[in-house]
Amino acid sequence: MYHSFGGLQAVDGCSFTISRGSLAAVIGPNGAGKSTMVNVVSGALARQRGRVRFDGSDISGWAPHQIALRGLIRTFQISREFGGMTVLENLLVTAPDQRGEQLWNALFRPGLGRRQDRELVSRALDVLDTFDLFALRNEYARTLSGGQKRLLELARAVMAEPKLLLLDEPMAGVNPALIDRLGRHIQRLNEQGITFVLIEHNLEVVERICDHVVVMAVGKTLATGRMAELRRNPEVVTAYLGGELLERATG
Amino acid sequence: MLLPPIIYEIATLAVFFCIYNVMTWGLNIQFGAVGILNFTYITFMAIGAYVAAVLSLPPQTPGTGVTYVLGLNWPFPLPMIMGGLAAGALGFVVGLVALKRLRSDYLAIVTLAVGSIIYTIVGNYTQLFSGWDGVVGVPEPINNWINLDLNTYEIFYVAVVLAVMLVAWFFTRRLFASPLGRTMRAVREDADVAEAFGKNTFRIRMLAMVLGCAYAGVAGALLVGYTGAFSPDGWTVGETFVIWAVLLVGGRGNIVGTMLGCFLIVVVFVEGTRFLPTGFLNPNLVATLRNMVIGGLLILTLRFRPEGILPERRRRYTEIRRASPTAVGAGAN
Numbered sequence: 159m160y161h162s163f164g165g166l167q168a169v170d171g172c173s174f175t176i177s178r179g180s181l182a183a184v185i186g187p188n189g190a191g192k193s194t195m196v197n198v199v200s201g202a203l204a205r206q207r208g209r210v211r212f213d214g215s216d217i218s219g220w221a222p223h224q225i226a227l228r229g230l231i232r233t234f235q236i237s238r239e240f241g242g243m244t245v246l247e248n249l250l251v252t253a254p255d256q257r258g259e260q261l262w263n264a265l266f267r268p269g270l271g272r273r274q275d276r277e278l279v280s281r282a283l284d285v286l287d288t289f290d291l292f293a294l295r296n297e298y299a300r301t302l303s304g305g306q307k308r309l310l311e312l313a314r315a316v317m318a319e320p321k322l323l324l325l326d327e328p329m330a331g332v333n334p335a336l337i338d339r340l341g342r343h344i345q346r347l348n349e350q351g352i353t354f355v356l357i358e359h360n361l362e363v364v365e366r367i368c369d370h371v372v373v374m375a376v377g378k379t380l381a382t383g384r385m386a387e388l389r390r391n392p393e394v395v396t397a398y399l400g401g402e403l404l405e406r407a408t409g
Numbered sequence: 410m411l412l413p414p415i416i417y418e419i420a421t422l423a424v425f426f427c428i429y430n431v432m433t434w435g436l437n438i439q440f441g442a443v444g445i446l447n448f449t450y451i452t453f454m455a456i457g458a459y460v461a462a463v464l465s466l467p468p469q470t471p472g473t474g475v476t477y478v479l480g481l482n483w484p485f486p487l488p489m490i491m492g493g494l495a496a497g498a499l500g501f502v503v504g505l506v507a508l509k510r511l512r513s514d515y516l517a518i519v520t521l522a523v524g525s526i527i528y529t530i531v532g533n534y535t536q537l538f539s540g541w542d543g544v545v546g547v548p549e550p551i552n553n554w555i556n557l558d559l560n561t562y563e564i565f566y567v568a569v570v571l572a573v574m575l576v577a578w579f580f581t582r583r584l585f586a587s588p589l590g591r592t593m594r595a596v597r598e599d600a601d602v603a604e605a606f607g608k609n610t611f612r613i614r615m616l617a618m619v620l621g622c623a624y625a626g627v628a629g630a631l632l633v634g635y636t637g638a639f640s641p642d643g644w645t646v647g648e649t650f651v652i653w654a655v656l657l658v659g660g661r662g663n664i665v666g667t668m669l670g671c672f673l674i675v676v677v678f679v680e681g682t683r684f685l686p687t688g689f690l691n692p693n694l695v696a697t698l699r700n701m702v703i704g705g706l707l708i709l710t711l712r713f714r715p716e717g718i719l720p721e722r723r724r725r726y727t728e729i730r731r732a733s734p735t736a737v738g739a740g741a742n
Contacts, residue, residue, distance in 0.1 A: 200605065226607035234605075240598040243591075247724060250588075251595040252606040258588030261616055265580055271588045279726045296725060318606050 168194040169208075170377030176322075176355055176370065178213075181348045183356040183364040186374035187398055192357045193235070195374070196326050200232040201225045213321055227254060229321030235330060237307035239314075241300030245291060248299050248310060249282040250275070252318040282317060289313045289343065305336045312343055322353040329360045341367050361385070373397065411560060420563045422675060427570035428631050429671045431577045433655045434664065435624025438581070441661035441721070442590060443617040444597035445508070446517040449524025450625055450652055455644040456499050457492035457626025458633040459531070459538045462547045464488040465634075475539050475546075485550035489573075489630040496626025497619045504618040509611060512600075524646070532641050543640020550634045570631050577624065581664055584620075591724070593617060594662075647700060651678070654707045660717030669718055677702055 169191040176182045184192050197203040199210050201222035209218045217225050226232075240248050256278075257263050258271020286292045289309045294302065302310060308328070315323055328344075329337050337360065345367050348354050358364050364371060365385040373380040373388060375397040381388055388394045432454060439445040465488040468480035483491075507519045532541045550569060552562055584590050593613055595603045600610045633639045651674060659670020678699055710717065 202601070202605070221609075222601075222604045223607050223609050226605055232605055234602065238599050238602045240595050240602070242598050242721070243594055244723060244725075246726060247591060247594075250726075251591050251603075251608075254607050256588045256592070259592050261589060261620075264584055264587035264589035268583050268587060275588065275726065276729060279728060280730055283728060283730055296723065298723070314606075 168377055169198065172374060172377055172379050173208075174372045174379050174382060176353065176372075178321075178353050179348075179351065180370045181344065181354045181356075181368050182370040182372065183358050183368040184372045184374060185358060185361065185364060186380070189376075190374040190397075191377040192374055193326065194377075196232060196324060196357055200230065200324060202232075226318065229319070230324065231315050231318045231320035231322070232324035233311050233315055233326055233328065235326045237304070237311055239299040239302070239307050239310050241298065243299060244296050245286065245299050245302070245310060246279070246282055246295040248314050249285060249317045250278050252314050253278050253281075254319055278317075285313050285316055305332065308332055308336065308340065309343075312340065316347065316352075320352055322355065323347075324355045324357075326357050327359065328356060329358060329363055337363060412564075417560070417563055420567050423567045424563075424570050424635055425675045425678070426671055427567075427574040428628050428635070429652070429655060429675055430574050430668055431631070432625055432628035433652055433659070433667045433671060434577055434581045435621040435628070436652055436656050437621075437661060437664065437667055438584065438593075438624070439617050439621035440656065441663070442585065442593040442597065443614055444513075445614060445617060445621075446513055447520050447618070447621070448517045448649060449520040449527075450621075451644045451646075451649040452524040452527050453496040453500055453622040453625035454629035454632070454648075455531070455639070455641075456527075457496040457629030458639045458643075459492075459544070459629075460495040460626070461488035461492035461630030462544045462633045462639055463538065464491055465548055465550070466544065466546065475542070475544065476536050477539050477544055478537055482548075484553065485569075485634070489550070489627055489634070492630035493623045493627040496629065497623035500619045500622025501615065503622075504615045508614045508618060521646075524649075528641060528644070539640075541641055543638060543642070544633075545638040547633050547637045547639070549637070566635055570635075573627065573631060577627070578664065585662075585664065589613075589616075650700070651703060654703045657717055658706055658710045660719035660721065662721030663717065663719045666717050666719030673706070674703060677706075 172191060172195060174184075184195065186192055194203065198205060198208075201217070201220050201224070205219045209216060211217065212225070212228060212230050215228065217228060217230070220228075240251065243251070256271070257274055258268075263270045283292065283295065286295055289312065291306065291309055291313060294306065299307070299310060312325075312328070315325075325344075328340060332340065341363055344354055344356075356364065356368065368385065370382070371385050371388055372382045373391075373394050380397055381391050381394050383391075432450075435453075436447065436450050439447050439450075463477045463479040464481050464483045465485070466477065466480050467482045469475060469477055503520065503523050507516050507523070511519060531538055534540070538544055549562055549566070551565075555565075557565055592603070592608055593616075595606075596608060596610050596613045603613075604610050629639075632643075636643075655670040655674045656667060657670075658673060659668070660666025
């Protein structure tokens, strides 16, 4: 994949594969091109050069909503809940294939939407329950605390019935206890069959829960493998300027 | 048969109330539900009015100085339906240009520009809708069958607009309560995120645009049926401002709120001038004072109650849990 912003080559020949069912991470120093990769893969940025294949299809150049309907769901770096809607509605709206979203059905066959809503409400409440957000279901999403919004992001993504969840820095700015909870939710969902790709800076979490790691630097793939091996890779260590990685290797 | 004047005043109020309701519900769909900033909403009302007018007028009589296209003498409700369709079609075209990539303020500016262009074309291209003088002598809907005298017809027309308003109310409620309405609000809240969850935000926006403009067209047709004449005076930028005031004061996203805002504004508009001493006030000043009052209401609302008098209702859903042992308080709310 290649992508440039004017004179800045943000992604410069980066290439990697994620296997179905894995819990993977893409790590790398700031400016490595990770966010650009996420935006290109999910269709938010127009494709320039390179291809993206997902679940047997070439999705290069697809619109974001088409990619999402295919089963590739991405989240954003900052929590972007639908603030003016309730927590329950935040989940209801992301469910795919809603008959009631067709204009004709909405105006002339309201029963279809209502019937489907009953199913969706039941499923949404179950999901809210597993995330411990049930009590907040009728609160406006904007009134939630930062941590609750993080959980809502994940819960909402689950409702979309994803095959692959691309999480953009899900642990950024999150307190340690919540990091733990989020990590366990991700592991549980992974066991249930969702493939995960985490863009993360928190290497501790990555080491703990991920089975495959891709390291990016200056727009290219630097190395891939398990976190433990990567810590011993001199190129990777240098890329991180001998910071955290080096500490781990010695301590 | 002549009834006491108060009856006719109430009839006028009622007619304007119903017409403005339909109009503002259309804008509520565009802005309240989806968040589209349409600053030329009045243009779509105008198109609806003009189309309905030239469809119900007989062919133009030469020498009168009134020139217009068509003139097909169609009976009610065809001109009204065509007015709605024409406005919807125009909304579609504007939407194609403005909604594909533009957001909020850019969209607002583009709609202003479009409105300005259309206004200038209609005013100058006299063969279309008789230019700046406008069309006159538009026949009253249905009256060619029942032949009421003009006074009784005024009362009858209340029933006509009320019927249309009730139909509009019925469908608007359904729309807002449907999953489509919910998805519309999600697009309003955060279009990028909605897109990332599989919603075709362009389609949603176009739907709202076309529907809302169709409402405006129908309202315009009803208006021209009542006033019998229509000219560019009736759709200046100031008019869009009044509709926005109704929407924002009453409550965006709230259908009943719109009715409330409408009631307030229409009462001020039509009745407010009665309490001003006549004689030494020239008509232009009266219009300005009206706008000042409405502007004042709008400022107060935005300052003290920005969501409007009746804010958007929080949606609750009937909760039927299937096989979930861990929930506390599961069941219908």
